[in-house]
Amino acid sequence: MDLLLTAAQVALAPAALLAVLAGTLLGVIFGAIPGLTFTVAMALVVPMSFSLETAPAIGLLLGTYIGGMTGGSVPAILLGIPGTPSAAATVLDGYPLTRRGKASLALGTAVVASAFGGIVSLIVMVVSVDMVAKLALRFGPAETFGLLVFGLSTICGLAQKSLVKGLIAGVLGLMVMTIGIDEMEGVQRLTFGTVVMQQGISLLVAMIALFAVPHVIDAFVDHYTGGRRIEAVADVRAELPTIRDILRDFWLMLRCALLGTGIGAIPGTGGPIAAFLAYAHAQKSSKRPERFGKGEMAGVVAPETANNAVTGGAMIPLLSLGIPGDPATAILLSGLLIHGLIPGPMLFIQNPGEIYQIYLAIIVAYVSVVAIQLLGIRFFVQVLRVPAHLLAVGIIIMCAYGAFAIRNSVFDVISVAVLGAMAYGLMRVGIPLTPIILGLVLGPAIEREFRTAMILSEGDPSVFVGSLPAAVFLGLAVLIVGTQVVRATRATLSARRTEDKASASVTPSE
Amino acid sequence: MSAEPDQSRRLDLIAGGILLLFALAWTATVWRTVPPGFDGIGPRAFPFWLGVALAVLSAVLFGRGLRGSPPPADAEDDDPPAGATVSTGLRLGLVAAVCGIIAVYGVLMQKIGFLPATALTVAATLVVVLGERRPLIVAGMALGIAVGAWLAFGQVLGAYMPRGTWISLF
Incomplete structure (x- = not known):
């Protein structure tokens, strides 16, 4: 109890509250602008959190994460364009509601559903995260290695369209993190004798380069091709649903919140999957399924509850095991690391106060989200009118200064430029960028735990199958990758058969 | 055959080729410059085997582009990249x-x-x-x-x- 009160004193101090509010505002803005994801906002915010104390820094990061997840619903409802992939399912009924003149109520309902989903997921997280962490405390290097490899295997879920390209991305991320001084034996690796390379590639520099720079380039390309144009939006306000409306959808919201939390807890899944599953569930369980897609409020409630519940779910493996499940939590992890908080089971022993601060920051962030969305909806409508290429100019400045602020080094700024160009090239040839981040984040720990386990077992690799948890985790990783390989092979064979049939049907007529 | 699969195969070929060369250069540099360490799993092992893994995966990608394997049935891109029609220059x-x-x-x-x-x-x-x-x-x-x-x-x-x-x- 004392610990909670002390944490409350720190987390609810004016500076911390202001940081959560600022983060939430930034997250909602980035989430609300189609194409500008809140992952970009998080990559830009992490270097800014350097100069802050731990509590405001945590608040800034969590506020950006939670605000971003919620902000995506604004353009989804008003314009029919999801601000974030997680809000894609909200478009299905949110936009028809706007066309029927119910935009204000849809926006208000989305805000309430989002906050409900987030708070329920927080409760589930608080209950479960400690148990998972206690279990993980019994792990030695071999078990931790197995767990990390299992986390890395979620690359398959993040690989989007091609498993080979996803694996290439993951390996590239792991490779980058081996550059610099080897932390176990102090040997220089791929530094080419230069001093600047000895400290390796900064994780934050890589994140800014991977997420923000390609976005800026795309915004400029769109400008030259006359790409996306935002149509005029009428002035709206957010109108809260009545108590009767909330009670009518209460059980649906609860079910979707639990579904979203569960999905979020599985690394590699995330908001879009949870939102679409919740939408399908709402339609199936509705007495009026035929009204879905035409402006049914439950079609907004379900995805918005579920995608926000993902935030609490994703925090379970992040805090208890140190495994991020998506790019946003990977950036959150790096932000926590900068402030000396190492997510994983030891965090609960070494920094119990900070754990409570995280819980409180999440609650404050959800309260801020509700306040900001209800009061500031007209402001977001104005922001939506600003052309994307002009916003991108501001992002260039944030990218460069953010990279500079990490170590006050121009080398880091130039690294962002070089890595950004490379990231854009990889993106253009279809290599997904998210698995690179997972490789960057998990790489050093995987190598360290593997080598420590091998040293302790005097070079006997059977240590990885001799321990039941290690064997289970490694088995699961093999199963996940194996399943994906089989699925990808089948899909390729099926596509080839279709192509063969098509060419066979063309040949006789020639 | 539509132009899109052709484009996808050409990109696989280019990406696979460049990454394969990079992986080979990386692996050779690691072998030459990083000492193996005192035991079997020293500072050289991870970067070396990662280089090998990248070489194998890049070769698979290159082979896919060369052989002309069609993209998986579910690999259609619903959301074309920004400025899909813009010139390369x-x-x-x-x-x-x-x-x-x-x-x-x-x-x-x-x-x-x-x-x-x-x-x-x-x-x-x-x-x-x-x-x-x-x-x-x-x-x-x-x-x-x-x-x-x-x-x-x-x-x-x-x-x-x-x-x-x-x-x-x-």
């Missing part, structure tokens, strides 16, 4: 422009200080790269972003703002 130009601006801005920050460097970079980007000709927009954005960022980062967050070695206004 313009795209490369914009990549060079954005990355060049970031690098030059980094150097300028140290030479002339944060405020002038930011205002100059924003104005130059708007005029030269984006072709913006409205003086109010250019001046407003240049000053707005520079002063706004200086206030937010330097004054509110207390972050270090480079003062400039050639000229120093603050």
Whole structure:
């Protein structure tokens, strides 16, 4: 109890509250602008959190994460364009509601559903995260290695369209993190004798380069091709649903919140999957399924509850095991690391106060989200009118200064430029960028735990199958990758058969 | 056969080829420059085997492009990339422009200080790269972003703002 009160004193101090509010505002803005994801906002915010104390820094990061997840619903409802992939399912009924003149109520309902989903997921997280962490405390290097490899295997879920390209991305991320001084034996690796390379590639520099720079380039390309144009939006306000409306959808919201939390807890899944599953569930369980897609409020409630519940779910493996499940939590992890908080089971022993601060920051962030969305909806409508290429100019400045602020080094700024160009090239040839981040984040720990386990077992690799948890985790990783390989092979064979049939049907007529 | 699968195979071929060469160069450099260490799993093992893994995966990608394996049935891209029809020259130009601006801005920050460097970079980007000709927009954005960022980062967050070695206004 004392610990909670002390944490409350720190987390609810004016500076911390202001940081959560600022983060939430930034997250909602980035989430609300189609194409500008809140992952970009998080990559830009992490270097800014350097100069802050731990509590405001945590608040800034969590506020950006939670605000971003919620902000995506604004353009989804008003314009029919999801601000974030997680809000894609909200478009299905949110936009028809706007066309029927119910935009204000849809926006208000989305805000309430989002906050409900987030708070329920927080409760589930608080209950479960400690148990998972206690279990993980019994792990030695071999078990931790197995767990990390299992986390890395979620690359398959993040690989989007091609498993080979996803694996290439993951390996590239792991490779980058081996550059610099080897932390176990102090040997220089791929530094080419230069001093600047000895400290390796900064994780934050890589994140800014991977997420923000390609976005800026795309915004400029769109400008030259006359790409996306935002149509005029009428002035709206957010109108809260009545108590009767909330009670009518209460059980649906609860079910979707639990579904979203569960999905979020599985690394590699995330908001879009949870939102679409919740939408399908709402339609199936509705007495009026035929009204879905035409402006049914439950079609907004379900995805918005579920995608926000993902935030609490994703925090379970992040805090208890140190495994991020998506790019946003990977950036959150790096932000926590900068402030000396190492997510994983030891965090609960070494920094119990900070754990409570995280819980409180999440609650404050959800309260801020509700306040900001209800009061500031007209402001977001104005922001939506600003052309994307002009916003991108501001992002260039944030990218460069953010990279500079990490170590006050121009080398880091130039690294962002070089890595950004490379990231854009990889993106253009279809290599997904998210698995690179997972490789960057998990790489050093995987190598360290593997080598420590091998040293302790005097070079006997059977240590990885001799321990039941290690064997289970490694088995699961093999199963996940194996399943994906089989699925990808089948899909390729099926596509080839279709192509063969098509060419066979063309040949006789020639 | 449509042009899209052809394009996809060509990209696989290019990406696979470049990455394969990179992986081979990486593996050779690691073998030559990183000592194996005292036991079997020393500092060389991880980067070396990662290089080998990348070489194998790149070869698979290259082979796919060479053989012309069709993309999986579920691999259709619902959301075409930005400016799907834009010429390669313009795209490369914009990549060079954005990355060049970031690098030059980094150097300028140290030479002339944060405020002038930011205002100059924003104005130059708007005029030269984006072709913006409205003086109010250019001046407003240049000053707005520079002063706004200086206030937010330097004054509110207390972050270090480079003062400039050639000229120093603050």
